[in-house]
Amino acid sequence: MTLNADMVRSPYVVEFTALEEEVAALRRGVRTHLEGWGLRCFVDEAQLCVSELVANVISHVGVGTPTTLSVLMNGTFLRIEVRDPDSRALPTLVAAEVEAEGGRGMALVAAVTDRWGVSLLGDGKVTWCELATGLASQGEQDGGPRVIRTEAMRGLYGIVGEEQVGRRVGLVGALKGEEAAIHIITDLLHWLSAHGRDVDEVLDRAQVRFETEAHRTSWE
Template identity: 85%
Template sequence: MATNTHLVRLPYVVEFTAREEEVAALRHEVRTHLDTWGLRRLVDDAQLCVSELVANVVAHVGVGTPTTLSVGMNGTFLRIEVRDPDSRALPTLVAADVEAEGGRGMALVAAVTERWGVSLLGDGKVTWCEIATGPTSSGVPDGSHRVTRTEAMRGLYGVVGEEQVGRSVGLVGALRGEEAAIHIITDLLHWLAAHGRDADEVLDRAQVRFETEAHRTSWD
């Protein structure tokens, strides 16, 4: 069956004031529109991009900045744009080492998109990114992008190998460890769902195993 992801669609555009509390509503609107467009499998990546691009405005331009979000189609790509009035505070992609305080947001965007960039305007800038819609088959979710994302996040979040267990090693500091774990677990749950597994059952089994091992360790 031919995919309908190549059709031209009018972009969803919303003007808002850049505040952290606005992000939840924006994410909800993105989900609603992508569901309507038949792009449900791109919801998580699109929501992540919206969250990070808006957070970038809040952090580097300022709370209360008048901002515009646009989500539309650019050929076979889902294009997300966030416009703000400051052409000086440009987002950058930096190596997220232990001491890094910035750059991780755009590293996340880079990990889940095909490309991203900044377009300077006379009255501000547009930070944009594009997610490949790719060919889809009727009623069958395509989980391949989840595999790519998970592999990218292994390095991004400092997932260490068995040979490094017990060392104080990793790209993510202790204060960001919880956030890293949540992202990694979420992607693993998507991978399980894509392979027909019951994510809730796996979570329950993992919790039981964790508690059993923690109890055993406390008695050793």
């Protein structure tokens, strides 16, 4: 299936009360918007994620909790966020018994998505997950595969940009992006050192390669 990369997909944001009877309406809204966005093939996975993330709020934060659902594009990824006011009740993966009725929520989310995480806010948290759509993005056009790999690596570190539901979160502020890069580079240097490599030599080679490719790109 060919997906339209040029379509404008404005964030879908819904404020609701965390009740079981709200889930069906949320699922319908997600279906309507994904079909309108040309992303019908992701409806089943997205609806499952919405159901499980809302169920997690109901079970671990409380029935009737004021909650916000956001569905938006984060670069080439379809991103689903559920925001609640409790920063203490953090979702975790649970190895539930085969016959258990509960405990599999985040495991299901992890199984059907490409990445997920929790962003702590001053007034609560956002539990999020992302599905790779295969769409081309502006970042992909500008930076090629390296930009996409970097975005994925930031996701592994739980660094996801401006932590506000309902706003596009793929573009990280300069300071936050710099901090992300430092974490990633530091871990890579530890790994190289543990394998007996000269980290200064590797950094020099990386700098030379970066400058060469940057110069080549500026002339294209």
